[in-house]
Amino acid sequence: MSRPKLRAGIIGLGVGKAHARGYRGSEDAELVAVCDMNAQRLNESADEWGVEARFTDYDEMFRKAKLDIVSVCLPNALHAEATIAGLKSGVHVICEKPMAVTVDEAATMVETARRAQRHLMVSYNYRYRADAQWINRVVQSGRLGKIYHAHIAWHRETGIPGWGVFGSKKLSGGGALIDLGVHILDLALWMMNFPQVLTVSAQTRSLFGPEGRKTWGRRPGRIGQDEFNVDDGGTAFMRLAGGASLAMEVTWAEHTQPKEDSFRIELQGTEGTAILHVRHYSSEDTIRLYTEIEGEAVTVIPVIRPEGAQGHEALVKDLVARIRQGLEPSTTGQQGLLGVTLLDAIYRSSEQGAEVRLG
Numbered sequence: 300m301s302r303p304k305l306r307a308g309i310i311g312l313g314v315g316k317a318h319a320r321g322y323r324g325s326e327d328a329e330l331v332a333v334c335d336m337n338a339q340r341l342n343e344s345a346d347e348w349g350v351e352a353r354f355t356d357y358d359e360m361f362r363k364a365k366l367d368i369v370s371v372c373l374p375n376a377l378h379a380e381a382t383i384a385g386l387k388s389g390v391h392v393i394c395e396k397p398m399a400v401t402v403d404e405a406a407t408m409v410e411t412a413r414r415a416q417r418h419l420m421v422s423y424n425y426r427y428r429a430d431a432q433w434i435n436r437v438v439q440s441g442r443l444g445k446i447y448h449a450h451i452a453w454h455r456e457t458g459i460p461g462w463g464v465f466g467s468k469k470l471s472g473g474g475a476l477i478d479l480g481v482h483i484l485d486l487a488l489w490m491m492n493f494p495q496v497l498t499v500s501a502q503t504r505s506l507f508g509p510e511g512r513k514t515w516g517r518r519p520g521r522i523g524q525d526e527f528n529v530d531d532g533g534t535a536f537m538r539l540a541g542g543a544s545l546a547m548e549v550t551w552a553e554h555t556q557p558k559e560d561s562f563r564i565e566l567q568g569t570e571g572t573a574i575l576h577v578r579h580y581s582s583e584d585t586i587r588l589y590t591e592i593e594g595e596a597v598t599v600i601p602v603i604r605p606e607g608a609q610g611h612e613a614l615v616k617d618l619v620a621r622i623r624q625g626l627e628p629s630t631t632g633q634q635g636l637l638g639v640t641l642l643d644a645i646y647r648s649s650e651q652g653a654e655v656r657l658g
């Protein structure tokens with residue numbers, strides 16, 4: 300007899316729609332309940348997916364919907380509260396990134412999951428790109444030798460989110476660095492097998508957002524005076540265990556190639572350098588690998604053919620399947636806590652104008 304599917308719910312139906320594709324495409328789960336305080340958004344999505352159980356209050360959803368797993372896709376400042384409520388009600392949680400806005404909150408989430416013996420997973424969906432997974436396999440195979448430096452970046456020309464609460468420090472915990480930086484930091488550290496980060500030195504800035512300039516989907520000029528008290532760009536340098544280092548640049552907005560929105564992970568090793576450069580979320584022509592063969596410099600341009608689900612859809616399917624099979628999830632609460640810890644160090648370093656040493 301086949302085992303019953305996991306009963307899944309989603310809280311927050313912005314990027315939550317991408318989680319829905321994962322649950323609805325999974326053989327191991329069934330999307331049975333959705334929650335959003337915006338009733339119109341709630342009903343539109345629930346109608347489209349044929350989901351009967353609809354809630355505007357997630358505590359009520361946890362009491363009534365008998366869930367096994369939930370995706371928390373709320374604004375950053377609400378992640379901890381909703382995740383902890385879910386874990387305490389006996390539900391596994393996939394939490395959107397960044398997992399929380401403070402280190403204390405993230406640590407409490409991890410501890411609550413441990414006590415409740417439920418899985419807490421974080422939505423690091425870029426690990427589920429076929430090109431990122433290929434580079435990860437190349438690094439793990441040892442072909443690049445010892446990785447001694449990572450240079451990572453995310454650049455946007457006109458990319459300050461113009462929806463939601465991304466410009467609010469109180470509700471989002473930070474701006475470009477916490478929004479985009481957390482993804483590329485996770486990708487690089489995952490590919491490097493999570494070396495210990497010893498120190499963080501950073502400088503953040505807020506130049507375009509406070510003036511209402513360069514908001515996503517609008518023209519680069521001035522567009523209004525919405526609340527904006529977070530960073531719209533910054534730079535960080537990290538010393539890693541074993542003498543390695545990481546340099547990072549992130550912008551939501553800058554003067555560069557019009558409409559630019561690209562991220563880049565460059566891993567430099569003693570036997571080769573691998574570069575993942577994703578432009579406008581495309582999967583085409585994203586990798587270069589530089590090495591030497593028989594004494595000559597060689598450039599490798601692999602052709603990656605993504606198969607099946609990618610990104611959020613693949614992440615949700617994989618995490619659900621792992622829970623069903625009793626396996627450890629591949630993106631853990633501990634890794635979410637690490638991301639929050641590094642972002643906290645970045646913001647502290649910038650505020651203090653000094654290097655921050657991590658314990």
Ligand SMILES: NC(=O)c1ccc[n+]([C@@H]2O[C@H](COP(=O)([O-])OP(=O)(O)OC[C@H]3O[C@@H](n4cnc5c(N)ncnc54)[C@H](O)[C@@H]3O)[C@@H](O)[C@H]2O)c1
Nearest residue numbers: 311312313314315335336337372373374375395396397463
């Ligand atoms: N992994 C990724 O690539 C990715 C992409 C986009 C967003 N995100 C993350 O997802 C989260 C949400 O971002 P978004 O772009 O979907 O934002 P959004 O504003 O589009 O959606 C958030 C939704 O939450 C609802 N909501 C707010 N407070 C609520 C409450 N108390 N109870 C019920 N519903 C409530 C809002 O009505 C809204 O529909 C953020 O943490 C963001 O960082 C991750």
